Amino acid sequence: MQRFTFFFIYIFDVCKRYAKFSGDFDSAYFDNFAKLIHIKIWVNVKNLTNKNKMTTKNYIKIVPALLLAIFFALASFSGCEKTQIEPATNYPYNIGSKWTYSVYDSILQIGYTETVEITGTIQLSNGLSAKVFKSTFSSNEDSVAYLYLTENTDSLTFWAESWDAYGDYYYKIKVYVTPVNIGSQWVGVNNVDTVRVVSNENIKVPAGNFNTFKVIRRYSLAGNYSFSENEWYSASIGMIRRDYFSRNLGWPENKSYQLISYQLK
Numbered sequence: 001m002q003r004f005t006f007f008f009i010y011i012f013d014v015c016k017r018y019a020k021f022s023g024d025f026d027s028a029y030f031d032n033f034a035k036l037i038h039i040k041i042w043v044n045v046k047n048l049t050n051k052n053k054m055t056t057k058n059y060i061k062i063v064p065a066l067l068l069a070i071f072f073a074l075a076s077f078s079g080c081e082k083t084q085i086e087p088a089t090n091y092p093y094n095i096g097s098k099w100t101y102s103v104y105d106s107i108l109q110i111g112y113t114e115t116v117e118i119t120g121t122i123q124l125s126n127g128l129s130a131k132v133f134k135s136t137f138s139s140n141e142d143s144v145a146y147l148y149l150t151e152n153t154d155s156l157t158f159w160a161e162s163w164d165a166y167g168d169y170y171y172k173i174k175v176y177v178t179p180v181n182i183g184s185q186w187v188g189v190n191n192v193d194t195v196r197v198v199s200n201e202n203i204k205v206p207a208g209n210f211n212t213f214k215v216i217r218r219y220s221l222a223g224n225y226s227f228s229e230n231e232w233y234s235a236s237i238g239m240i241r242r243d244y245f246s247r248n249l250g251w252p253e254n255k256s257y258q259l260i261s262y263q264l265k
Helices: 002-022 027-051 056-082
Strands: 098-105 110-123 129-137 140-151 155-164 167-177 185-187 193-205 208-221 225-234 238-248 251-263
Touching (some): 167 193, 193 251, 208 238
Antiparallel strands (some): 098 110, 098 251, 110 129, 129 140, 140 155, 155 167, 193 208, 208 225, 225 238
16 A cells, blocks of 8 residues: 555656646646645555555555555646647637738828738747737838747737847747636736737728727837837737837837738638
8 A cells, every 4th residue: 555655646746747837727726736645645545554454444444545646646737738839729820820010100200011921940049939910011112021820729929039159049029918808817928028919899990890808008118218109919810010119219100000901811
């Protein structure tokens, strides 16, 4: 019977190590529960073996504790599996999809179009697999910009690329926690980036009428950089409209995006 208890504790320890690696597990709760199971089984065995031999009747007395240990072990493995990254399947981000927006810069007082297309996949330097979003602009046909999307079961994260003396690297620029629902709120790329889903609105843009979630984002870094963003977002289509204002070391930027057309794959 002592071998059985060590076996279950070994299962708990393996699952705990895996869950710690995946970064989504309540370690203190796990430790306390595992200790409780171990103590309960061991005390039962010790009491019974000290009093008399392990008869069939005494084995039956230990069964509830053993079943509880087995149940928790299996539940722990199930929990670990849920922490693995899985692609989101109910959002419109398939290769070949394309969106075109009219953009108006009220500071420079110019307008142009931006076309965003998912052109393929790439492995980022941090090891994550991402979809490539390529943007082209009517104001400068030679100008191209790229963003990269990683998809998890509970979030969509957009990354941008930069370089330093050590080479290229990727950093988060926007996070959606999914599913998007009214009242949802989360911390975005860091603790000064707050995002809230405040309402459900029907809006009209050149591409048509759409039922959207209004998502408000606020970001501020000690007066050096700040921005506010109101976005009207459709889970089945993507960004429908976006009003954006930022101030970087005193330089303002104010742009508005509206969907002109889209093609989903």
